Amino acid sequence: MSAPRPSTKESIRAAAERLFPVHGYVGTSVRDIASEAGVDPALVIRHFGSKEELFLETMQLDAELHPLLDGPLDELGEHFIEYMLDTGDRVRGVYLALIRASESDGVVPRLREMHDTAFVLPLQSRLDGPDAELRARLAAAVVGGLLYALWVVQDEHLLATDQAEIVTRYGALVQAVIAPAPTATP
The missing domain is CATH 1.10.10.60 (Homeodomain-like)
Incomplete structure (x- = not known):
């Protein structure tokens, strides 16, 4: 049958x-x-x-990203970067297709909406403080910068760098932008 x-x-x-x-x-x-x-x-x-x-x-990644954003917040940076570097061709292909489509006027507002829905808003909901939205948007920008360097520009030096080192260093960058700003003491 x-x-x-x-x-x-x-x-x-x-x-x-x-x-x-x-x-x-x-x-x-x-x-x-x-x-x-x-x-x-x-x-x-x-x-x-x-x-x-x-x-x-x-061309959406919502389902792939949500479990990553549910893990321990203090490990999110490295965990997220490791996932993105280990991801298969589908996530890379979707990312590249979205980048290429950003030249199409009708697609740009929806891309922004998808960006917010898939990454910024779920992360923002887990962060405390008045600047939670800014920190979530900065984290998205940091991750996007790495993916751009690896998948669009194909930076040979970064591509040749040990993945564990990239995960550690870039994970620390993501972690730094999602951490609340230190409060000033008078």
């Missing part, structure tokens, strides 16, 4: 998840997705509304 065939919508979603990370938002057409899924291009629009909506629905 053969396995059940995925629905048309799931076939389209799977095709988009394969193509967007490889070819980017601009380099992947609705026709490409439909061809990969074995469906008529009109079905892509019927099920997802637009290429932009399909992109934003499939």
